[in-house]
Amino acid sequence: MSAQTASVAVIGGGLGGLAAACVSAARGHAVTLYDKNPWIGGKAAVLHEDGFRFDMGPTILTVPRVLERIFSEAGRNLSDYLDLVRLDPQWRCFFDDGSRIDLQEDIAAMADAMDRFAPGTKAGEGYRQFQALSENLHNISNRFFFWKPVEDLFDTINIRANMNPGTLRDVLSLRMGSSVAGTIRSKVKDERLAQMLDHFTQYVGSSPYGSPAVLCAIAHMQAAEGVWYPMGGTRAVVEALIKLAGELGVIFRPETDVQSIHIESGAATGIVTSNRDVARYDSIVSNMDSIRTYQELVGGDVGEHYARKDFEPACSGVVLYLGLKQRYDHLLHHDFVFSRDPEEEFDFIYRKGEPAPDPTCYIAAPAVTDASVAPEGGEALYVLVHTPYLRPHHDWSQMFPAYRQVILDKLKRTAGMEDIESRIVVERHLTPQDIHDRYKVLNGAIYGLASHGKFMGAFKPGNRSRQVQGLYLAGGAAHPGPGMPMVMMSGWIAADALDADVKAATMRKVS
Numbered sequence: 013m014s015a016q017t018a019s020v021a022v023i024g025g026g027l028g029g030l031a032a033a034c035v036s037a038a039r040g041h042a043v044t045l046y047d048k049n050p051w052i053g054g055k056a057a058v059l060h061e062d063g064f065r066f067d068m069g070p071t072i073l074t075v076p077r078v079l080e081r082i083f084s085e086a087g088r089n090l091s092d093y094l095d096l097v098r099l100d101p102q103w104r105c106f107f108d109d110g111s112r113i114d115l116q117e118d119i120a121a122m123a124d125a126m127d128r129f130a131p132g133t134k135a136g137e138g139y140r141q142f143q144a145l146s147e148n149l150h151n152i153s154n155r156f157f158f159w160k161p162v163e164d165l166f167d168t169i170n171i172r173a174n175m176n177p178g179t180l181r182d183v184l185s186l187r188m189g190s191s192v193a194g195t196i197r198s199k200v201k202d203e204r205l206a207q208m209l210d211h212f213t214q215y216v217g218s219s220p221y222g223s224p225a226v227l228c229a230i231a232h233m234q235a236a237e238g239v240w241y242p243m244g245g246t247r248a249v250v251e252a253l254i255k256l257a258g259e260l261g262v263i264f265r266p267e268t269d270v271q272s273i274h275i276e277s278g279a280a281t282g283i284v285t286s287n288r289d290v291a292r293y294d295s296i297v298s299n300m301d302s303i304r305t306y307q308e309l310v311g312g313d314v315g316e317h318y319a320r321k322d323f324e325p326a327c328s329g330v331v332l333y334l335g336l337k338q339r340y341d342h343l344l345h346h347d348f349v350f351s352r353d354p355e356e357e358f359d360f361i362y363r364k365g366e367p368a369p370d371p372t373c374y375i376a377a378p379a380v381t382d383a384s385v386a387p388e389g390g391e392a393l394y395v396l397v398h399t400p401y402l403r404p405h406h407d408w409s410q411m412f413p414a415y416r417q418v419i420l421d422k423l424k425r426t427a428g429m430e431d432i433e434s435r436i437v438v439e440r441h442l443t444p445q446d447i448h449d450r451y452k453v454l455n456g457a458i459y460g461l462a463s464h465g466k467f468m469g470a471f472k473p474g475n476r477s478r479q480v481q482g483l484y485l486a487g488g489a490a491h492p493g494p495g496m497p498m499v500m501m502s503g504w505i506a507a508d509a510l511d512a513d514v515k516a517a518t519m520r521k522v523s
């Protein structure tokens with residue numbers, strides 16, 4: 013290795029790990045990426061079954077700017093690797109009372125549609141105000157929270173250096189102490205429209221009643237930057253990153269479970285794999301769940317420190333992959349079939365810790381955009397229902413059959429899909445236990461750690477470990493959080509911090 017470059021191990025090939033590998037390699041470091049699974053991409057996996065192709069995990073891609081930045085690190089154009097199609101309307105919403113509305117990208121058009129949907133409630137004006145607030149929260153997040161290795165408030169705001177009236181105004185604008193649900197309802201009174209806006213927090217697997225108002229910023233990101241479909245499915249994002257990583261010389265080691273991180277005098281010096289191989293590295297990026305990284309790969313006092321912090325896993329979920337012989341013409345690419353009562357639903361998932369009796373179902377029906385997902389006229393229907401993270405008494409091998417029926421009944425009742433059972437020709441599923449086992453997450457969590465806590469709920473373990481020198485964290489359970497754009501940003505931040513530390517160490521040696 014030259015003085016300015018390091019040997020780097022990336023543990024885990026999810027989108028966060030892949031992003032960290034690409035950025036580290038683009039900055040000149042020698043990267044080896046390990047994943048316990050035979051495939052790379054983690055939750056962004058693909059399922060091929062009898063002529064149907066299903067994205068198994070993420071389906072909604074937002075903020076493609078993050079991907080563009082990763083490709084530009086290597087002097088490449090994203091458009092040479094990925095064909096992105098903008099979807100507008102973004103979601104079709106089916107409510108329990110039989111009403112429907114489409115979420116449109118354009119704020120003025122959406123506000124007009126809301127006024128027609130809920131006349132006399134000033135919904136349109138409320139939505140404009142909500143989006144203005146959301147934009148402001150996003151701008152503040154951009155200054156203090158994004159693209160930086162943050163662990164807590166002290167990393168974001170240098171109180172002594174920055175406590176000027178502008179910063180104080182920003183801190184006050186964060187509406188600390190207010191929840192997402194409360195903020196939405198202070199602007200938009202119609203309960204159905206509020207329920208639709210609540211669902212931006214489902215991107216991070218958290219209750220809108222328990223999440224801090226700053227998460228309202230997600231609404232602005234989606235309105236301003238759109239919802240996108242990568243032709244070939246979200247799996248195409250993984251394929252594009254694998255191609256870039258290969259061109260940059262990243263070595264892939266699939267089917268290799270990392271059992272521990274070797275630490276000497278407080279610094280990470282290598283890894284030990286399940287077949288007892290010991291490999292030395294200058295720096296390590298862990299894309300494994302951050303809490304499990306500290307508890308299982310680092311251990312000792314550091315592991316106990318993070319156990320005591322009591323981070324709560326985000327929600328889990330059940331996914332049905334249904335190959336239909338005939339598609340439904342009344343569905344959009346993305347659809348939400350809402351529960352009868354959001355408070356009841358979120359209370360079950362996030363407080364009682366039991367599946368909701370009348371859940372919201374998210375549907376992806378991609379054949380309208382990409383005919384290659386199914387045999388002609390058919391549909392690769394994907395239905396996701398959020399459930400609580402795994403509790404000790406949850407046995408999904410017993411719980412699944414009854415809950416599958418709850419989901420199908422909901423689609424029949426609320427989304428006009430009465431004949432769904434007769435259209436199914438292929439069926440597979442994913443339960444919280446499957447998610448736990450396949451991706452080595454915390455209690456089956458889909459989205460890393462919950463963002464609960466009206467003051468500090470947005471903070472996660474930071475990307476540059478404070479406890480172990482040379483260890484960096486990327487992924488949904490690290491800063492800035494879950495979802496495709498955020499985990500890829502976390503990979504960028506981890507690699508950027510690593511690169512800065514290697515260069516600073518070199519400068520110290522030279523001077």
Ligand SMILES: Cc1cc2nc3c(=O)[nH]c(=O)nc-3n(C[C@H](O)[C@H](O)[C@H](O)COP(=O)(O)OP(=O)(O)OC[C@H]3O[C@@H](n4cnc5c(N)ncnc54)[C@H](O)[C@@H]3O)c2cc1C
Pocket residue numbers: 023024025026027028029046047048049053054055056068069070071072073074268269270271299300301329331396447450451452458459486487488489494495496497499
């Ligand atoms: C059903 C579902 C639907 C979703 N829908 C969306 C959506 O529509 N839009 C969106 O933006 N996001 C969505 N998400 C969330 C999104 O998929 C995740 O936030 C993101 O893909 C997680 O990336 P990650 O970098 O945290 O890594 P993960 O995907 O969690 O991958 C981590 C990898 O690390 C490996 N690993 C862990 N420990 C070790 C070890 N010790 N040794 C070797 N390998 C190890 C695992 O095998 C895994 O491959 C969804 C997720 C799921 C499951």
